[in-house]
Amino acid sequence: MKTRTLKKDKVNIITLGCSKNMVDSEVLSGQLRANDIDVVHESGKKDHNIVVVNTCGFIDKAKEESINTILDQVALKKGGNLDKVYVTGCLSHRYREDLEKEIPEVDAWFGTMELPLMLKQFEADYKAELLGERLLATPRHYAYLKISEGCNRTCAFCAIPLMRGGHISRPIEELVKEAEGLVRKGVREILLIAQELTYYGLDIYKQRMLPELLHRLADVKGLEWIRLHYAYPSKFPLEVLDVMRERDNICKYLDMPLQHASDPMLKAMRRQITRAEMTDLIHTIRERVPGICLRTTLITGFPGETLEDVEELKGFLQEHRFDRVGIFTYSHEEGTSAHGLADDIPAAEKQRRAEEIMEVQQEISFEKNQEKVGQVFRTLIDKKEAGRWLGRTEFDSVEVDNEVIIHSKEKLPIGEFVYVKITKAYDYDLEGEVVDAPEKS
CATH class of the missing domain: 3.40.50.12160 (Methylthiotransferase, N-terminal domain)
Structure with missing residues (x-):
């Protein structure tokens, strides 16, 4: 032995x-x-x-x-x-x-x-009494909160329902209790995740309950930031925007994957929405929550995508100027409805299209970051790396968005908030210095 x-x-x-x-x-x-x-x-x-x-x-x-x-x-x-x-x-x-x-x-x-x-x-x-108890693999000041499992959507490209099953919401009381427990452990920010946030509650409450859940979570003492990831655009519950505007600890940040912008592609992808409807929704979101940061995700190389579709997608980005964009090349997945289509675009061409689209977004991101120079932002300190402090603003999520690079001889408290004046801007990052909190008007 x-x-x-x-x-x-x-x-x-x-x-x-x-x-x-x-x-x-x-x-x-x-x-x-x-x-x-x-x-x-x-x-x-x-x-x-x-x-x-x-x-x-x-x-x-x-x-x-x-x-x-x-x-x-x-x-x-x-x-x-x-x-x-x-x-x-x-x-x-x-x-x-x-x-x-x-x-x-x-x-x-x-x-x-x-x-x-x-x-x-x-x-x-298995200890059922540990519901919501977990050993955090993230730094202690932020944590993910999964509000549901699975997905009922039928997007043509997506295999998630094959692996995770249908949508199952977790009760509001259970989620609030977990959030309270996370705060007791030192968590200042929670990132709400699900395969599809906006469907929350339809299965157990027979109505969309994300707005009510947000109100309840916003009441949790000590919870400084609540961030929304993975919202579906079709039938988006607009009441969410009212809660976001009213509650100070809900970040003015929305991650809403749109996947494409040309109507032929949206139809082929089974997204249940048109470009015109997406445009109306984007305008409504920005009207109801001034200054909101919009993040989206796109797919290029879906079967049948033409160069005209790619040009339309680039034009869509230039029209709406999203703050953050991620992009995937299409992956031909067994069991999805798109698997019955010919995967007719070579991998190299898919990648070329993705890079071409991201070049458009890179310029937009640079211009938007330049506008932040001279402004002061409340910033959460995440870590120290290579002699620099790295933090995030309300408009930046973990790993996928901008970081704020801070040069400071003083030790900055990881997991705490400081105010930073932006002195320099890059394509995807900001640089700044710690300043006193601005006076409240």
Whole structure:
């Protein structure tokens, strides 16, 4: 018997993919810790004997990264450096049978909703009383709050419903309790996530309840910022804008993936909205919440996309001047309705189109950042890196948006707010200096 097997188990969780996966890993960590099992997240110390890989199966690149990570861990097991390798998450949920045959060295595979089954591998009990309790893998001052699971939308390109199932909202009381617990741990900002925020409540309350949820969360004492990610544009509940305008701790920030702008593409993608309707919605959002930061995500290279469609998308960006834009190249996913179409655009051409579109956005982003020079922003300090302090404004989310670079000889408190005057602007970042809080008018 190996000496290491006589030691107490230590589990390392490796998380791939989106923030929703991150929350799942945090919940697993909390359950293991409650069962007196030592657990870490993405540890580099190599003092663990068990690994759980939480995979992503969203697009081809994510699948490849997940499989490579699994193979790396299997190699460590073969070399005697690990006792067990378990795999969970979206890739495992979707391709379990194939993966079991291809990588038999993995000790067990689990789907996205099989946490209790996974715990049995550790001879651990699922503790329902820990609802909302998690070990944060993020810095202690911000956390993701997943308000629902799954999705009822039928977008032609998306395989998420195949991996996560239909939409299931979490009760408001449960979410408020979790938010209160996060604040007690030192969290100042929560980022609301779901496959589709605006559908929240339709299943359990029979009406869209995101506005009510926001009001309840805004009442949580000590919660400084509430940020909205992944809103669907069709039938957007406009009452959300009133809450955002009325409540000071709800960031004037909205992440609303639009995916495309040409009507033929929107129809082919099954987005249930037209360009004209999106334009009306954008104008309404900006009228009701002056100064709001709008982030969107786009897809290029969808089957049948023409160069005219690309030009229309570029024109749409120039017309609406979004603050933040992310872009994906189309991935041909089995089980989606688009998989029946010919994937007729070469990968290199998809990438060329994406880069061409982002060149348009890069210029817009630079111009918008230049407008911020001389302004003062309340800024949350995230970390110190390479001798510089890095923070974010109300208009910037974690990892995907601008950072504020601050040069300061004084130690700045990580997880606290300071006021920063912007002195320089780049395409995607700002630079500034700490100043006194502006006087309230």
